[in-house]
Amino acid sequence: MKVELRGVTKRFPGVVANRDVNLTVSGGEVVALLGENGAGKSTLMNVLFGLYEATEGEIYIDDQKAEFSSPADAIAAGIGMVHQHFMLIPVFNVIENVMLGLEETKGMGRLDEDKASERLLSLSREHGLQVEPYAVIEDLPVGVQQRVEILKALYRNADCLILDEPTAVLTPDEIRDLIGVIQSLKDAGKAIIFISHKLKEVLEIADQIVVLRRGEVVGTTTPSETNEQELATMMVGRDVQLEVSKTPSEPGTAVLRVTDMHVRDDREVKVVNGVSFEVKAKEILAIAGVQGNGQTQLIEALTGLRKVESGNVTLGDEDVTGASPATLFKMDVAHIPEDRQADGMIGAFSIADNLVLNTYRERPFSKGILTDRSAIQRSATKLIEDFDIRTPSARSPASTLSGGNQQKMIVAREFTHAQRLLIASQPTRGLDVGSIQYIHARIVAQRDEGAGVLLVSSELDEIMALADRIAVMCAGEIVGVLDRADATREKVGRLMAGVRDEAPRPPSPPVAEGEGS
Amino acid sequence: MSSHSATVTTSRISPARARGFGIFFIFLAVAMAVLFGMGSGPDSATFGLNGPDQFADLPTVEIPAAGTAYFLAVVAAFLGGMQLARGFGHRIYLVLGVVVFLFIFAFLVWATEDNSLNLYGMLQSTLLRAIPLTLGAISGVLCEKSGVVNIAIEGMMLFSAFMGVIIGSASGNLWIGLIGGALAGGVLSSVLAVLSIRYRVDQIIAGTVLNIFALGITSYLTARVLVEYQNLNNPGTFRQFSIPIVSKIPLIGPLLFRNNILIFLTFVLVGAVWFGLNKTRWGLRVRAVGEHPKAADTVGINVQRVRYRNVIMGGVVAGLAGAYLTLGSVGRFDENMTAGKGFIALAAMLFGRYNPVGAFGAALVFGFAESLQNKLAILNVGISSELLAMAPYLATLLVVAGVVGRTRVPAADGVPYVKE
């Protein structure tokens, strides 16, 4: 199978998301699509999948011109897509999700789940995609949900598979598995388009690399001809530094102290089990760990979004256990949430309004009971510029931003506020290398200005680049705390996998041993 | 194997909520013992159980009022204890239904002490009152499962009750009247569909407007036309008929199998809509559209078409509910004769957790509450009947608010779908 985009242009009001793009992918080949946030990658793929109609240009399948006016047409032509934000129905089980739109039935339109599940299981064996057909989607980890998405496409006999940032939310192990699956699909003769911001992965699995910048193709290359630095430069259009420069920290007094914290998740399972740590002023404490080991719930509990079962949180000298987000905000705590679409923004509001969601009640944005639109507008224009948020206007609804630009908007908002403590969960998920570099620099700058920073990340690279101290979380507990100077990727990696230090350090201050204590 | 597909009704119950159920059951048990056990004198309650035209009549049941209340309280307490000890898992809602039933029964026994009550008549009036509520609730289920909020059930019922009467009287044919009524519901719901799907008007506002319209137009035309041309308000009613043999089974026979066509149709609809939504391709697509329209779109399902179809079907069913009120029951139209039944139907839909069978159960509870009010006056209990009639509603309110709590609403309910 050969899929070809010829001269595709897609305009939105005020933006050209794709300009005259040509792209070809053939069976048995992996084409990686690279580009900054807002470069137009998702848009291009949505055009190929029939979700958007191209303003100009054509699609050819095996040298035949194709018209896709809806995803149904694209599916019929053998195209399958795994979206950046999954398209699964949380309350349905795997089988129901997979067969939706292409149901097996037996008399009277009755669903034949067993027949569908047979077919699903044979596909799953063939490509090493393990799933439990009757499991309900919302109970499954993202890695498995993604397998369901891939199976959904294969179930429709997709010969060309589009994967839009499939690795952004996966754990390192899941990424390994996915790369194996992609290899197997490629060997089976499928054409694959792979979008990612992680240059290492791209160099590992791509046969062809196509780079988009501001909607246009700016280069095509292969992994053997290029390297990370060169790809980064090609994407951004200028030299980018991949490392942040950072001086050793000079920690001050403790800003945040967490003692023996216990938290339950939505299913009342205890997922944080007696966690204690402290964050000092002028230091970055990173919590490393494979996703799903309690970090999410820990941060939710710290930021007033989840009930603290037991334990104690103090900010400076004040007890803030279970304090509301508003209280914490007043105490100069900033929070970059992990699930940006759910907790970080209001899609229907303009970008300018989203940028003052936390400060609109304060001067200069508010005068008595009125808001000052022009002050809000001015501040928005400046933030859009500083954080390089790609949008035609501050008045556009936030939902029209690309995934990465939504993230930048939230980060920008949280940085506008004076800070004592910054809590950042996966602050650079889904961002391009240039933006990652910029946000890293801002985080370090916050630290240097005296804030304590609590960083949660499942990216080892990010941890190693930013942390002054590293606390590794596994199965709801902190299994080790390392100084950055002592930490190697191997050591942290081992702890993340749950292997504790061979010789545990004595707890400090040392406690006298003996009876009767 | 097919039990796997019933994911609609499975929802997890947290330990805290499970405990809440157990405590609630025991609370009801104590209330039963104190209010109805200690509150009863030494006399018995007598119940008649016979309907017309049975193979054989059942004997009249005479039970000691206090003893029965204590016994039922013990059963409820036992169920509460079981729940606390090991839990009923997802069957809890069924158990909840049983306990609530025990409570109501204990209440009835207490109220009937030293008196006699024809239980058959009571059950029959419960069923008859539940029919329009059930149909209205099914209308709501059809709309909301596909993601469109329909609070215009009331208006649709009223409008089609009116149209059914006019068309039935004018044509002299009840069947034409019924079809006219159903279509009238369909027409009104098409307006709701266009407003909320195509023009993305706020669905609560669109529904409210339709309710006001229906009330206004029917009141006006009643005053202007029906008062003057009385023969347009006299279509007659569907006759009841018996299904041979089964209708002669004592108690259940005449209750379930001696009815008019609209009641039988309701039974069929409850089963058919449940089956359709949970077991068929159509239902899977409807639920998908109501939960995550974009996901449905990406697998090639036409979201808008599914929604139009369901809303219009919902309107037709609401139309049947309206037609039942006139053609299936009293045989004439009165101004604002729905009197809030459409909204109670909405409550039944919620209480029934968007499941037609559950909604039927909830409608029976509401229907029982209504018929109780009438019966209590006759029984001559010490307390004013209006006050007493509140008890079942109060129990329902408690159940809905405190114990059933959050029903899982279709995730995209009320949210218009925009493609690009």
Ligand SMILES: Nc1ncnc2c1ncn2[C@@H]1O[C@H](COP(=O)(O)OP(=O)(O)OP(=O)(O)O)[C@@H](O)[C@H]1O
């Ligand atoms: N529905 C829309 N309406 C208006 N503008 C849009 C819409 N969707 C995308 N855009 C704009 O088109 C451009 C490209 O967005 P797209 O989502 O394709 O970027 P991307 O390359 O996938 O970025 P990311 O890596 O952040 O996901 C952006 O400037 C975005 O603001």
Ligand SMILES: [Mg+2]
């Ligand atoms: Mg994208």
